[in-house]
Amino acid sequence: MSSEAIWMRLFRPKVGWVEDACSLCEKNTLFDKVNRKSIRWLVTRMHPRSYRVGEPILDMGNSGAGAVLVLSGEVAVRINGAEIQRMHRGDLFGEVALAADLPRTADIVAIEDCELVFFLRSDLQEWLAIMPKEAARLLQNLSKMLAQRLMEKNKLISRQQDR
Amino acid sequence: MKSLLSDLIMHPASLAGIVFTLILAVIWLFVFVASPILFTLGLSAMFYAALSPTVDNLERRDVGKGAAVSIVMVVVVVLMIALTALLYPTVSQQFEHFSARASQLDNRILALCVQIDTWSRAHLGTGFDPQVVAVNAVQSLSAKADATSIAVRSYFSEVAFSLLLVPLVTFFLLKDYRMLRSDMMQALPNRYFELGWMVYNVATGQLQNYARGIFIQAISMSLICTAGFWLADIEYAPVLGLLVGLLNLIPFFGISLAKIPPVVVVLLSDQPDFISIVLALVVVFVAQIIDNIYLTPNVVARSASLHPLTVMIGVMLAGYYYGFIGLIFAVPVIFSMKVIYLELLRGFRHFGPKRIS
Numbered sequence: 474m475s476s477e478a479i480w481m482r483l484f485r486p487k488v489g490w491v492e493d494a495c496s497l498c499e500k501n502t503l504f505d506k507v508n509r510k511s512i513r514w515l516v517t518r519m520h521p522r523s524y525r526v527g528e529p530i531l532d533m534g535n536s537g538a539g540a541v542l543v544l545s546g547e548v549a550v551r552i553n554g555a556e557i558q559r560m561h562r563g564d565l566f567g568e569v570a571l572a573a574d575l576p577r578t579a580d581i582v583a584i585e586d587c588e589l590v591f592f593l594r595s596d597l598q599e600w601l602a603i604m605p606k607e608a609a610r611l612l613q614n615l616s617k618m619l620a621q622r623l624m625e626k627n628k629l630i631s632r633q634q635d636r
Numbered sequence: 637m638k639s640l641l642s643d644l645i646m647h648p649a650s651l652a653g654i655v656f657t658l659i660l661a662v663i664w665l666f667v668f669v670a671s672p673i674l675f676t677l678g679l680s681a682m683f684y685a686a687l688s689p690t691v692d693n694l695e696r697r698d699v700g701k702g703a704a705v706s707i708v709m710v711v712v713v714v715l716m717i718a719l720t721a722l723l724y725p726t727v728s729q730q731f732e733h734f735s736a737r738a739s740q741l742d743n744r745i746l747a748l749c750v751q752i753d754t755w756s757r758a759h760l761g762t763g764f765d766p767q768v769v770a771v772n773a774v775q776s777l778s779a780k781a782d783a784t785s786i787a788v789r790s791y792f793s794e795v796a797f798s799l800l801l802v803p804l805v806t807f808f809l810l811k812d813y814r815m816l817r818s819d820m821m822q823a824l825p826n827r828y829f830e831l832g833w834m835v836y837n838v839a840t841g842q843l844q845n846y847a848r849g850i851f852i853q854a855i856s857m858s859l860i861c862t863a864g865f866w867l868a869d870i871e872y873a874p875v876l877g878l879l880v881g882l883l884n885l886i887p888f889f890g891i892s893l894a895k896i897p898p899v900v901v902v903l904l905s906d907q908p909d910f911i912s913i914v915l916a917l918v919v920v921f922v923a924q925i926i927d928n929i930y931l932t933p934n935v936v937a938r939s940a941s942l943h944p945l946t947v948m949i950g951v952m953l954a955g956y957y958y959g960f961i962g963l964i965f966a967v968p969v970i971f972s973m974k975v976i977y978l979e980l981l982r983g984f985r986h987f988g989p990k991r992i993s
Contacts, residue, residue, distance in 0.1 A: 520818060522826055529827070536986040538830035538837075574834075591829065595837045599814075603692045 490521050493544060494590050497563045501542075505614050511607040515600050520591040524583040531581040537570025539593035546587025551580045559584070571597055571615055648984035656977045673801065675961070680805035684813060685847070687712065691810050705810040713803050727875075744908050746770040752910055834986075835979045842975045843968075850885065850968065853931045857881040857923055864919030870898060870912065871905055880920060884927060886963045889951065895920050942970060 494516045498504045504512055521544070524530055530541065530548060543564045550558040550566065557579070560566055569575055571594055601608040644650060670677060687708050694704035749766035757763040824832040862877030870876065876898055883894040898916035902908055950970045954962035 518814065518818070520822065520829075522829060524826060531830075536830070536834060536983075538833045593833055595833065603696050605696075 490544060490588065490590065491516055494519065494521075494542060497542060497544070500563060501565055502618065503540075503565060503568060503611060503614050505610075507607055507610050507614075511600075511604055514604070515592075515596065516590075518596050518599070520593065522589050522591060524587050524589060526583055526586055528583050529580065530583055530589065531567055531577050531579070533578065533580045534576045536574055537567055537577050539591055539596065540565055540568040540571050541581075542590040542592060544588040544590055546583060546585040546589075548587060548589075549582050549584045551582060552578075565592075568615060568618065570594060572619065648981055651984045652977060652980035655980050656973075659976060660973070676801045676805060679802050680809055683712075683802065683806040684809040685844070687806065687810060688813075702811065705807060708810065709803060709807050712806075716803075742770065742774045744903050745773050748903065748908050748910065748913075749773070755910070831983045831986075835976075835983045838982075839972075839975045839979045842979075843972055846968065846971055853927065854881045854885055856931055857884045857927055860923045860926060861919060864923060865898065865916070868912070868915040868919055870902060870916055870919075872901055876901055880923070882964070884924065886951065886966075889955070889963070891924060894924070942967065942974065946970060 491513070495509070495513050498512050498516060499509065519542075524546070531537070533552065543560055543562055543566075545562055548560045548566075549556050550560065560581075566581060567577065569578070571592070574594070597608065597611070601612075645654075667674060690708050691701075691704045694707065695701060699707070746766060749764075749770045753763045753766045821829070821832055821836070858877045858881030860877075861880040862873050865873035865876050879897050880894045883897075884890045886893060895917055898920060899913055902912045902916050905912070947967060947970065951963060951966045954966035954969070956962075958965075
Protein backbone atom coordinates (compact mmCIF):
# COMPACT_ATOMS: atom_id res chain seq x y z
CA MET A 474 0.00 0.00 0.00
CA SER A 475 2.78 2.41 0.89
CA SER A 476 4.03 2.19 -2.70
CA GLU A 477 0.54 2.78 -4.13
CA ALA A 478 0.34 5.85 -6.35
CA ILE A 479 -1.55 8.90 -5.07
CA TRP A 480 -4.00 8.84 -8.01
CA MET A 481 -4.83 5.21 -7.21
CA ARG A 482 -5.81 6.27 -3.68
CA LEU A 483 -7.75 9.26 -4.96
CA PHE A 484 -9.79 7.42 -7.56
CA ARG A 485 -10.29 4.10 -5.79
CA PRO A 486 -13.97 3.08 -6.18
CA LYS A 487 -15.63 3.21 -2.79
CA VAL A 488 -19.16 2.01 -3.30
CA GLY A 489 -18.42 -1.65 -2.63
CA TRP A 490 -16.95 -1.34 0.84
CA VAL A 491 -19.76 0.84 2.23
CA GLU A 492 -22.38 -1.93 2.26
CA ASP A 493 -19.82 -4.39 3.61
CA ALA A 494 -18.72 -2.01 6.41
CA CYS A 495 -22.38 -1.22 7.23
CA SER A 496 -23.22 -4.88 7.77
CA LEU A 497 -20.09 -5.37 9.92
CA CYS A 498 -20.85 -2.28 12.02
CA GLU A 499 -24.43 -3.50 12.61
CA LYS A 500 -23.02 -6.65 14.21
CA ASN A 501 -20.54 -4.76 16.40
CA THR A 502 -21.46 -3.94 20.02
CA LEU A 503 -20.31 -0.34 19.54
CA PHE A 504 -23.26 0.19 17.17
CA ASP A 505 -25.79 -1.63 19.35
CA LYS A 506 -29.31 -0.08 18.96
CA VAL A 507 -28.05 2.46 16.40
CA ASN A 508 -30.40 2.31 13.40
CA ARG A 509 -29.21 1.17 9.98
CA LYS A 510 -29.86 4.50 8.30
CA SER A 511 -27.60 6.33 10.77
CA ILE A 512 -24.92 3.66 10.49
CA ARG A 513 -24.95 4.03 6.72
CA TRP A 514 -24.75 7.82 7.00
CA LEU A 515 -21.75 7.46 9.29
CA VAL A 516 -20.01 4.75 7.24
CA THR A 517 -20.13 6.86 4.08
CA ARG A 518 -17.99 9.38 5.98
CA MET A 519 -15.43 6.79 7.12
CA HIS A 520 -12.05 6.27 5.43
CA PRO A 521 -11.02 3.00 3.75
CA ARG A 522 -7.28 2.17 3.69
CA SER A 523 -5.29 -0.81 2.40
CA TYR A 524 -2.26 -2.25 4.21
CA ARG A 525 0.36 -4.72 2.98
CA VAL A 526 1.55 -7.66 5.05
CA GLY A 527 4.01 -6.53 7.74
CA GLU A 528 3.02 -2.88 7.50
CA PRO A 529 2.50 -1.13 10.86
CA ILE A 530 -1.06 0.19 11.30
CA LEU A 531 -0.91 1.85 14.73
CA ASP A 532 2.19 2.48 16.86
CA MET A 533 2.20 2.29 20.65
CA GLY A 534 2.62 5.75 22.25
CA ASN A 535 1.41 7.68 19.21
CA SER A 536 -1.65 9.89 19.42
CA GLY A 537 -4.79 8.23 18.10
CA ALA A 538 -7.25 9.89 15.73
CA GLY A 539 -9.92 7.18 15.83
CA ALA A 540 -10.98 3.52 15.76
CA VAL A 541 -10.30 1.02 12.98
CA LEU A 542 -12.63 -1.65 11.57
CA VAL A 543 -11.15 -4.72 9.88
CA LEU A 544 -12.89 -5.31 6.54
CA SER A 545 -10.63 -8.11 5.39
CA GLY A 546 -7.32 -9.73 6.36
CA GLU A 547 -5.77 -10.24 9.77
CA VAL A 548 -3.85 -7.94 12.15
CA ALA A 549 -1.74 -8.65 15.24
CA VAL A 550 -1.87 -6.67 18.48
CA ARG A 551 1.59 -6.44 20.05
CA ILE A 552 2.87 -4.92 23.27
CA ASN A 553 6.64 -4.46 23.45
CA GLY A 554 7.04 -6.95 20.60
CA ALA A 555 4.96 -9.72 22.24
CA GLU A 556 1.82 -10.67 20.34
CA ILE A 557 -1.20 -10.67 22.62
CA GLN A 558 -4.12 -10.95 20.22
CA ARG A 559 -5.14 -11.30 16.57
CA MET A 560 -8.03 -9.47 14.97
CA HIS A 561 -10.07 -10.46 11.94
CA ARG A 562 -12.87 -9.28 9.68
CA GLY A 563 -15.52 -7.41 11.68
CA ASP A 564 -13.25 -6.63 14.67
CA LEU A 565 -12.84 -3.02 15.79
CA PHE A 566 -9.73 -1.72 17.55
CA GLY A 567 -8.35 1.58 18.86
CA GLU A 568 -11.79 2.74 20.02
CA VAL A 569 -10.28 4.59 23.05
CA ALA A 570 -9.21 7.26 20.54
CA LEU A 571 -12.90 7.92 19.81
CA ALA A 572 -13.23 9.24 23.36
CA ALA A 573 -9.96 11.11 23.82
CA ASP A 574 -6.64 12.05 22.23
CA LEU A 575 -4.65 9.53 24.27
CA PRO A 576 -1.51 7.57 23.27
CA ARG A 577 -2.07 4.17 21.66
CA THR A 578 -1.54 1.33 24.15
CA ALA A 579 -0.30 -1.29 21.66
CA ASP A 580 1.31 -1.76 18.25
CA ILE A 581 -0.97 -3.09 15.51
CA VAL A 582 0.66 -4.75 12.52
CA ALA A 583 -0.90 -6.28 9.39
CA ILE A 584 -0.03 -9.97 9.19
CA GLU A 585 -1.90 -10.35 5.90
CA ASP A 586 -2.79 -7.85 3.21
CA CYS A 587 -5.79 -6.09 4.74
CA GLU A 588 -8.55 -3.65 4.01
CA LEU A 589 -9.37 -1.43 6.99
CA VAL A 590 -11.83 1.39 7.60
CA PHE A 591 -10.88 4.32 9.86
CA PHE A 592 -13.66 5.80 11.98
CA LEU A 593 -12.19 9.10 13.19
CA ARG A 594 -13.01 11.10 16.30
CA SER A 595 -13.79 14.07 14.04
CA ASP A 596 -16.37 11.93 12.15
CA LEU A 597 -17.98 11.09 15.49
CA GLN A 598 -18.01 14.74 16.54
CA GLU A 599 -19.60 15.73 13.23
CA TRP A 600 -22.18 12.96 13.67
CA LEU A 601 -22.83 14.13 17.24
CA ALA A 602 -23.61 17.62 15.92
CA ILE A 603 -25.93 16.36 13.16
CA MET A 604 -27.61 13.31 14.75
CA PRO A 605 -27.11 13.76 18.51
CA LYS A 606 -29.62 11.09 19.61
CA GLU A 607 -28.07 8.33 17.51
CA ALA A 608 -24.52 9.42 18.35
CA ALA A 609 -25.41 9.46 22.05
CA ARG A 610 -26.35 5.74 21.74
CA LEU A 611 -22.93 5.01 20.27
CA LEU A 612 -21.22 7.01 23.04
CA GLN A 613 -23.22 5.05 25.61
CA ASN A 614 -22.05 1.79 24.03
CA LEU A 615 -18.49 3.10 23.94
CA SER A 616 -18.57 4.03 27.62
CA LYS A 617 -19.97 0.56 28.46
CA MET A 618 -17.13 -1.09 26.49
CA LEU A 619 -14.47 1.07 28.17
CA ALA A 620 -15.97 0.53 31.64
CA GLN A 621 -16.03 -3.23 31.03
CA ARG A 622 -12.39 -3.13 29.96
CA LEU A 623 -11.48 -1.14 33.08
CA MET A 624 -13.22 -3.71 35.29
CA GLU A 625 -11.34 -6.53 33.57
CA LYS A 626 -8.03 -4.70 34.10
CA ASN A 627 -8.92 -4.10 37.77
CA LYS A 628 -9.73 -7.78 38.23
CA LEU A 629 -6.41 -8.72 36.60
CA ILE A 630 -4.48 -6.35 38.87
CA SER A 631 -6.21 -7.63 42.03
CA ARG A 632 -5.53 -11.24 40.95
CA GLN A 633 -1.85 -10.40 40.44
CA GLN A 634 -1.73 -8.70 43.87
CA ASP A 635 -3.37 -11.77 45.51
CA ARG A 636 -0.60 -13.96 44.12
CA MET B 637 28.12 11.97 9.55
CA LYS B 638 25.36 10.19 7.64
CA SER B 639 23.60 9.38 10.90
CA LEU B 640 23.88 13.01 12.04
CA LEU B 641 22.33 14.19 8.76
CA SER B 642 19.60 11.59 9.04
CA ASP B 643 18.90 12.63 12.68
CA LEU B 644 18.74 16.24 11.58
CA ILE B 645 16.25 15.48 8.80
CA MET B 646 14.14 13.22 11.02
CA HIS B 647 13.96 15.84 13.79
CA PRO B 648 10.30 16.91 14.27
CA ALA B 649 11.14 20.58 13.55
CA SER B 650 12.87 19.68 10.25
CA LEU B 651 10.07 17.30 9.24
CA ALA B 652 7.47 19.94 10.07
CA GLY B 653 9.51 22.48 8.05
CA ILE B 654 9.73 20.17 5.01
CA VAL B 655 6.01 19.32 5.04
CA PHE B 656 5.13 22.98 5.70
CA THR B 657 7.23 24.08 2.70
CA LEU B 658 5.49 21.48 0.53
CA ILE B 659 2.07 22.67 1.72
CA LEU B 660 3.07 26.29 1.00
CA ALA B 661 4.26 25.31 -2.48
CA VAL B 662 0.94 23.57 -3.20
CA ILE B 663 -1.02 26.57 -1.87
CA TRP B 664 1.12 29.00 -3.88
CA LEU B 665 0.55 26.93 -7.04
CA PHE B 666 -3.17 26.84 -6.34
CA VAL B 667 -3.29 30.63 -5.72
CA PHE B 668 -1.31 31.22 -8.93
CA VAL B 669 -3.56 28.99 -11.05
CA ALA B 670 -6.83 30.04 -9.41
CA SER B 671 -6.01 33.76 -9.14
CA PRO B 672 -8.82 34.89 -11.50
CA ILE B 673 -11.45 33.17 -9.34
CA LEU B 674 -9.72 33.39 -5.96
CA PHE B 675 -12.08 36.04 -4.67
CA THR B 676 -15.09 33.98 -5.76
CA LEU B 677 -13.68 30.92 -3.98
CA GLY B 678 -12.98 32.95 -0.82
CA LEU B 679 -16.48 34.43 -0.78
CA SER B 680 -18.01 30.99 -1.44
CA ALA B 681 -15.95 29.53 1.42
CA MET B 682 -17.32 32.24 3.72
CA PHE B 683 -20.88 31.44 2.59
CA TYR B 684 -20.15 27.74 3.09
CA ALA B 685 -18.98 28.38 6.67
CA ALA B 686 -22.05 30.49 7.38
CA LEU B 687 -24.60 28.15 5.77
CA SER B 688 -23.32 24.66 6.61
CA PRO B 689 -24.82 24.71 10.16
CA THR B 690 -28.25 25.34 8.59
CA VAL B 691 -27.76 22.43 6.17
CA ASP B 692 -26.70 20.22 9.12
CA ASN B 693 -29.77 21.37 11.01
CA LEU B 694 -32.05 20.35 8.13
CA GLU B 695 -30.25 17.00 7.85
CA ARG B 696 -30.90 16.48 11.56
CA ARG B 697 -34.61 16.86 10.72
CA ASP B 698 -34.40 13.98 8.24
CA VAL B 699 -34.11 16.12 5.09
CA GLY B 700 -31.73 14.57 2.54
CA LYS B 701 -28.38 16.27 1.91
CA GLY B 702 -29.21 17.33 -1.68
CA ALA B 703 -32.65 18.63 -0.71
CA ALA B 704 -31.24 20.49 2.35
CA VAL B 705 -28.57 22.22 0.25
CA SER B 706 -31.10 23.11 -2.47
CA ILE B 707 -33.58 24.58 0.05
CA VAL B 708 -30.87 26.69 1.74
CA MET B 709 -29.44 27.93 -1.56
CA VAL B 710 -32.87 28.83 -3.01
CA VAL B 711 -33.69 30.83 0.15
CA VAL B 712 -30.29 32.61 0.10
CA VAL B 713 -30.45 33.46 -3.63
CA VAL B 714 -34.04 34.77 -3.33
CA LEU B 715 -33.04 36.86 -0.29
CA MET B 716 -30.00 38.25 -2.13
CA ILE B 717 -32.08 39.17 -5.20
CA ALA B 718 -34.75 40.79 -3.03
CA LEU B 719 -32.15 42.70 -1.01
CA THR B 720 -30.38 43.91 -4.16
CA ALA B 721 -33.70 45.00 -5.72
CA LEU B 722 -34.60 46.87 -2.53
CA LEU B 723 -31.24 48.49 -1.87
CA TYR B 724 -30.03 49.21 -5.41
CA PRO B 725 -32.20 52.34 -6.06
CA THR B 726 -31.27 53.87 -2.67
CA VAL B 727 -27.55 53.10 -2.98
CA SER B 728 -27.36 54.33 -6.57
CA GLN B 729 -29.27 57.53 -5.67
CA GLN B 730 -26.96 58.17 -2.70
CA PHE B 731 -23.90 57.47 -4.85
CA GLU B 732 -25.00 60.01 -7.50
CA HIS B 733 -25.78 62.55 -4.77
CA PHE B 734 -22.36 61.96 -3.20
CA SER B 735 -20.52 62.19 -6.56
CA ALA B 736 -22.24 65.52 -7.31
CA ARG B 737 -21.06 66.87 -3.97
CA ALA B 738 -17.53 65.53 -4.39
CA SER B 739 -16.87 68.04 -7.18
CA GLN B 740 -17.39 70.85 -4.63
CA LEU B 741 -14.90 69.42 -2.13
CA ASP B 742 -12.31 72.26 -2.45
CA ASN B 743 -14.95 74.97 -1.88
CA ARG B 744 -16.26 73.17 1.17
CA ILE B 745 -12.78 72.72 2.68
CA LEU B 746 -12.05 76.42 2.03
CA ALA B 747 -15.32 77.41 3.74
CA LEU B 748 -14.42 75.22 6.72
CA CYS B 749 -10.90 76.72 6.94
CA VAL B 750 -12.37 80.23 6.88
CA GLN B 751 -14.79 79.20 9.65
CA ILE B 752 -11.91 77.85 11.83
CA ASP B 753 -9.70 80.89 11.05
CA THR B 754 -12.47 83.32 12.05
CA TRP B 755 -13.10 81.40 15.30
CA SER B 756 -9.35 81.26 16.03
CA ARG B 757 -8.82 85.00 15.40
CA ALA B 758 -11.85 85.90 17.57
CA HIS B 759 -11.01 83.63 20.53
CA LEU B 760 -7.24 83.01 20.40
CA GLY B 761 -6.05 86.19 18.72
CA THR B 762 -4.15 84.28 16.03
CA GLY B 763 -5.02 82.85 12.62
CA PHE B 764 -3.73 81.36 9.35
CA ASP B 765 -4.15 81.76 5.59
CA PRO B 766 -7.28 79.68 4.84
CA GLN B 767 -6.49 79.60 1.08
CA VAL B 768 -3.05 77.94 1.55
CA VAL B 769 -4.27 75.45 4.18
CA ALA B 770 -7.29 74.51 2.03
CA VAL B 771 -5.14 73.88 -1.09
CA ASN B 772 -2.74 71.68 0.91
CA ALA B 773 -5.61 69.79 2.55
CA VAL B 774 -7.34 69.20 -0.80
CA GLN B 775 -4.12 67.93 -2.40
CA SER B 776 -3.37 65.52 0.45
CA LEU B 777 -6.98 64.35 0.75
CA SER B 778 -7.48 63.85 -2.97
CA ALA B 779 -4.30 61.74 -3.23
CA LYS B 780 -5.50 59.49 -0.40
CA ALA B 781 -9.08 59.46 -1.70
CA ASP B 782 -7.93 58.52 -5.23
CA ALA B 783 -5.88 55.58 -3.94
CA THR B 784 -8.71 54.42 -1.65
CA SER B 785 -11.32 54.88 -4.36
CA ILE B 786 -9.31 52.87 -6.94
CA ALA B 787 -8.73 50.07 -4.43
CA VAL B 788 -12.33 50.03 -3.22
CA ARG B 789 -13.70 50.26 -6.79
CA SER B 790 -11.60 47.28 -7.97
CA TYR B 791 -12.70 45.42 -4.83
CA PHE B 792 -16.39 46.04 -5.51
CA SER B 793 -16.12 45.31 -9.24
CA GLU B 794 -14.68 41.92 -8.28
CA VAL B 795 -17.58 41.46 -5.86
CA ALA B 796 -20.07 42.24 -8.63
CA PHE B 797 -18.42 39.73 -11.00
CA SER B 798 -18.20 37.10 -8.29
CA LEU B 799 -21.84 37.39 -7.33
CA LEU B 800 -22.76 35.38 -10.44
CA LEU B 801 -20.46 32.46 -9.64
CA VAL B 802 -20.65 32.45 -5.85
CA PRO B 803 -24.07 30.71 -5.48
CA LEU B 804 -22.97 27.91 -7.83
CA VAL B 805 -19.64 27.29 -6.06
CA THR B 806 -21.31 27.55 -2.63
CA PHE B 807 -23.93 24.97 -3.70
CA PHE B 808 -21.27 22.42 -4.63
CA LEU B 809 -19.20 23.19 -1.53
CA LEU B 810 -22.22 22.62 0.71
CA LYS B 811 -23.07 19.42 -1.12
CA ASP B 812 -19.67 17.83 -1.64
CA TYR B 813 -16.98 19.61 0.47
CA ARG B 814 -16.71 16.82 3.06
CA MET B 815 -16.41 14.20 0.35
CA LEU B 816 -13.78 16.23 -1.55
CA ARG B 817 -11.84 16.77 1.68
CA SER B 818 -11.89 13.02 2.48
CA ASP B 819 -10.78 12.20 -1.07
CA MET B 820 -7.87 14.63 -0.76
CA MET B 821 -6.86 13.14 2.59
CA GLN B 822 -6.91 9.68 1.00
CA ALA B 823 -3.76 10.78 -0.85
CA LEU B 824 -1.81 10.66 2.43
CA PRO B 825 0.48 7.66 2.96
CA ASN B 826 -0.77 5.13 5.56
CA ARG B 827 1.88 6.16 8.09
CA TYR B 828 0.80 9.79 8.11
CA PHE B 829 -2.94 9.25 7.67
CA GLU B 830 -3.95 9.74 11.33
CA LEU B 831 -1.38 12.51 11.80
CA GLY B 832 -2.72 14.32 8.72
CA TRP B 833 -6.30 14.25 10.03
CA MET B 834 -5.26 15.36 13.51
CA VAL B 835 -3.27 18.31 12.13
CA TYR B 836 -6.14 19.19 9.78
CA ASN B 837 -8.78 19.07 12.55
CA VAL B 838 -6.83 21.14 15.08
CA ALA B 839 -5.64 23.68 12.49
CA THR B 840 -9.11 24.17 10.97
CA GLY B 841 -10.64 24.41 14.47
CA GLN B 842 -8.24 27.23 15.38
CA LEU B 843 -8.70 28.96 12.05
CA GLN B 844 -12.49 28.77 12.40
CA ASN B 845 -12.27 30.34 15.88
CA TYR B 846 -10.04 33.09 14.53
CA ALA B 847 -12.29 33.74 11.51
CA ARG B 848 -15.33 33.85 13.81
CA GLY B 849 -13.46 36.35 16.05
CA ILE B 850 -12.61 38.59 13.10
CA PHE B 851 -16.20 38.40 11.83
CA ILE B 852 -17.61 39.33 15.27
CA GLN B 853 -15.08 42.19 15.51
CA ALA B 854 -16.01 43.59 12.07
CA ILE B 855 -19.77 43.34 12.73
CA SER B 856 -19.45 44.89 16.22
CA MET B 857 -17.31 47.77 14.98
CA SER B 858 -19.70 48.39 12.07
CA LEU B 859 -22.71 48.44 14.41
CA ILE B 860 -21.01 50.70 16.99
CA CYS B 861 -19.89 53.14 14.29
CA THR B 862 -23.27 53.09 12.52
CA ALA B 863 -25.04 53.87 15.81
CA GLY B 864 -22.47 56.58 16.64
CA PHE B 865 -22.69 58.25 13.20
CA TRP B 866 -26.48 58.08 13.35
CA LEU B 867 -26.53 59.71 16.82
CA ALA B 868 -24.04 62.37 15.61
CA ASP B 869 -26.40 63.04 12.68
CA ILE B 870 -23.78 62.19 10.03
CA GLU B 871 -25.09 61.15 6.62
CA TYR B 872 -24.72 57.64 5.11
CA ALA B 873 -24.30 56.21 8.63
CA PRO B 874 -24.77 52.47 7.69
CA VAL B 875 -22.38 52.60 4.69
CA LEU B 876 -19.83 54.58 6.68
CA GLY B 877 -20.17 52.21 9.64
CA LEU B 878 -19.58 49.19 7.38
CA LEU B 879 -16.56 50.83 5.74
CA VAL B 880 -15.00 51.80 9.08
CA GLY B 881 -15.67 48.24 10.39
CA LEU B 882 -13.82 46.79 7.37
CA LEU B 883 -10.93 49.29 7.50
CA ASN B 884 -10.52 48.64 11.21
CA LEU B 885 -9.60 45.01 10.39
CA ILE B 886 -6.32 46.28 8.91
CA PRO B 887 -3.77 46.22 11.73
CA PHE B 888 -1.81 49.40 12.61
CA PHE B 889 -2.75 51.33 9.43
CA GLY B 890 -6.50 50.72 9.78
CA ILE B 891 -6.68 53.09 12.78
CA SER B 892 -5.74 56.10 10.65
CA LEU B 893 -7.42 54.89 7.43
CA ALA B 894 -10.76 54.43 9.23
CA LYS B 895 -10.90 58.14 10.09
CA ILE B 896 -10.81 59.32 6.45
CA PRO B 897 -14.29 58.26 5.15
CA PRO B 898 -16.36 59.95 7.93
CA VAL B 899 -14.33 63.18 7.65
CA VAL B 900 -14.80 63.25 3.85
CA VAL B 901 -18.55 62.65 4.24
CA VAL B 902 -18.86 65.52 6.75
CA LEU B 903 -16.89 67.81 4.43
CA LEU B 904 -19.25 66.94 1.57
CA SER B 905 -22.42 67.43 3.62
CA ASP B 906 -24.76 70.40 3.03
CA GLN B 907 -23.45 72.29 6.06
CA PRO B 908 -19.96 71.08 6.91
CA ASP B 909 -18.85 72.37 10.29
CA PHE B 910 -15.97 71.82 12.68
CA ILE B 911 -18.18 70.25 15.41
CA SER B 912 -19.43 67.51 13.01
CA ILE B 913 -15.85 66.61 12.05
CA VAL B 914 -14.90 66.37 15.72
CA LEU B 915 -18.01 64.25 16.42
CA ALA B 916 -17.19 61.91 13.49
CA LEU B 917 -13.64 61.48 14.77
CA VAL B 918 -14.89 60.95 18.34
CA VAL B 919 -17.22 58.15 17.12
CA VAL B 920 -14.33 56.34 15.39
CA PHE B 921 -12.05 56.99 18.38
CA VAL B 922 -14.59 55.60 20.91
CA ALA B 923 -15.24 52.56 18.67
CA GLN B 924 -11.49 51.90 18.48
CA ILE B 925 -11.15 52.19 22.27
CA ILE B 926 -13.96 49.61 22.70
CA ASP B 927 -12.20 47.46 20.11
CA ASN B 928 -8.82 47.71 21.86
CA ILE B 929 -10.15 47.26 25.40
CA TYR B 930 -12.80 44.60 24.86
CA LEU B 931 -13.12 43.12 21.34
CA THR B 932 -9.49 42.47 20.38
CA PRO B 933 -8.35 40.98 23.72
CA ASN B 934 -11.51 38.88 24.24
CA VAL B 935 -12.51 37.88 20.75
CA VAL B 936 -9.46 37.94 18.45
CA ALA B 937 -6.12 38.13 20.30
CA ARG B 938 -6.64 34.95 22.28
CA SER B 939 -6.59 32.94 19.09
CA ALA B 940 -4.01 35.01 17.17
CA SER B 941 -0.93 35.65 19.27
CA LEU B 942 1.30 37.13 16.57
CA HIS B 943 4.32 39.33 17.20
CA PRO B 944 3.60 43.01 16.31
CA LEU B 945 6.70 43.17 14.05
CA THR B 946 5.53 40.09 12.10
CA VAL B 947 2.11 41.67 11.64
CA MET B 948 3.55 45.06 10.62
CA ILE B 949 5.94 43.65 8.00
CA GLY B 950 3.30 41.18 6.76
CA VAL B 951 0.67 43.90 6.36
CA MET B 952 3.08 46.25 4.55
CA LEU B 953 4.19 43.57 2.09
CA ALA B 954 0.64 42.27 1.51
CA GLY B 955 -0.57 45.84 0.92
CA TYR B 956 2.28 46.46 -1.53
CA TYR B 957 1.68 43.27 -3.54
CA TYR B 958 -2.09 42.77 -3.28
CA GLY B 959 -3.56 46.22 -2.41
CA PHE B 960 -6.74 46.54 -0.35
CA ILE B 961 -7.49 42.79 -0.31
CA GLY B 962 -3.88 42.12 0.79
CA LEU B 963 -4.24 44.55 3.70
CA ILE B 964 -7.40 42.82 4.94
CA PHE B 965 -6.19 39.23 4.49
CA ALA B 966 -2.54 39.67 5.64
CA VAL B 967 -3.13 38.75 9.30
CA PRO B 968 -5.47 35.77 8.64
CA VAL B 969 -2.94 34.36 6.15
CA ILE B 970 0.04 34.82 8.51
CA PHE B 971 -2.01 33.32 11.33
CA SER B 972 -2.99 30.31 9.15
CA MET B 973 0.68 29.70 8.29
CA LYS B 974 1.65 29.86 11.94
CA VAL B 975 -1.13 27.44 12.98
CA ILE B 976 -0.29 24.93 10.22
CA TYR B 977 3.44 24.91 11.08
CA LEU B 978 2.86 24.61 14.85
CA GLU B 979 0.32 21.84 14.41
CA LEU B 980 2.66 19.93 12.09
CA LEU B 981 5.42 20.30 14.69
CA ARG B 982 3.13 19.17 17.50
CA GLY B 983 1.91 16.25 15.39
CA PHE B 984 5.43 15.07 14.50
CA ARG B 985 6.48 15.37 18.17
CA HIS B 986 3.48 13.29 19.23
CA PHE B 987 4.26 10.71 16.61
CA GLY B 988 7.90 10.74 17.77
CA PRO B 989 11.04 10.63 15.60
CA LYS B 990 11.60 6.94 16.40
CA ARG B 991 8.24 6.00 14.93
CA ILE B 992 8.62 8.14 11.85
CA SER B 993 12.08 6.87 11.01
